Amino acid sequence: MFLGVKDFNIIQTKFSVIEPFNTARLTNGCYELSLGEEVYLTDAKTGKVEILDDLKNRPVDINPGQFALLLTKEKVYVPKDKIAFISIKAGEKLKGLINVSGFHVDPGFHDKLLFSVYNAGPSPIVLNYGEPYFPIWFAELKSELDESEAYNKNNEHFGKLNHIPPKYIEFLKRGELTSPKALFDKIKDVESSLNEKIIKSDEKKDRKIWLYGILIGLATTILLKLLFDGSSYDKGYVDGKNSKLIIEQIKQEIQRPNFDSIVSYKVDSLFKKRAQDDTTKR
Secondary structure (H helix, E strand, O other): OOOOOOHHHHHHHOOOOOOOHHHHHEEEEEEEEEEEEEEEEOOOOOOOEEEEEOOOOOOOEEOOOOEEEEEEEEEEEEOOEEEEEEEEHHHHHHOOOEEEOEEEEOOOOEEEEEEEEEEOOOOOOOEEEOOEEEEEEEEEEEOOOOOOOOOOOOOOOOOOOOOOHHHHHHHOOOOOOHHHHHHHHHHHHHHHHHHHHHHHHHHHHHHHHHHHHHHHHHHHHHHHHHHHHHHHHHHHHHHHHHHHHHHHHHHHHOOOOHHHHHHHHHHHHHHHHHHHHHHOOO
């Protein structure tokens, strides 16, 4: 059977189940525990526990996909004939804050409570030192547990939760954080890297096309010049060869034996024709 407000006040008076106790926090059959002095965030830049107090009174941001260890400000004592159940207020749950540390407190427990929480929401969840976030309910057991059956000094961390145990911090530091948010961030990083490589590949491809265009144009120009120069060379070679043949023929004609007689004959014929023309004119 769960205890109501009246019964809660009775056990508070008898056992001091909440220290320090604030009557205004006792509502709806539960007591609302508040955020204490120590907080550990898995994405903390220092990698250490953050210390909060009334003077700093600064908010704590639990980012999406991150875990946090939260120590309560109050100490809780659960009598051996009782058991307690804990949760997180609905307002923080609706933002995506999930309690992953368990939902009950053993009979005989007497210390601060350590909550392990996870932000499954899309936005940072902001918590403030001293603000009530953790409701606790007490229920009756049919019989009281013996000392050996209840939470006692043989249990780990018995009476030692004034600080967040380093053991749990080390566990959270090991390896990569495998959460949907971490996976989404990796996908975005891969996508961004792939897009960057595609852009660089396209730019490289464009540069290659531009370079190939220049090389093809240059090669075409050189080829055309070589063809033109080759054609001119062939034409010059043929003309030179023909000129050389003509000169050789002239030389051969000059060197013939009857060349002088032919010339003398032609000259005599010219003089005779001229003399005849003069006689006719007279």
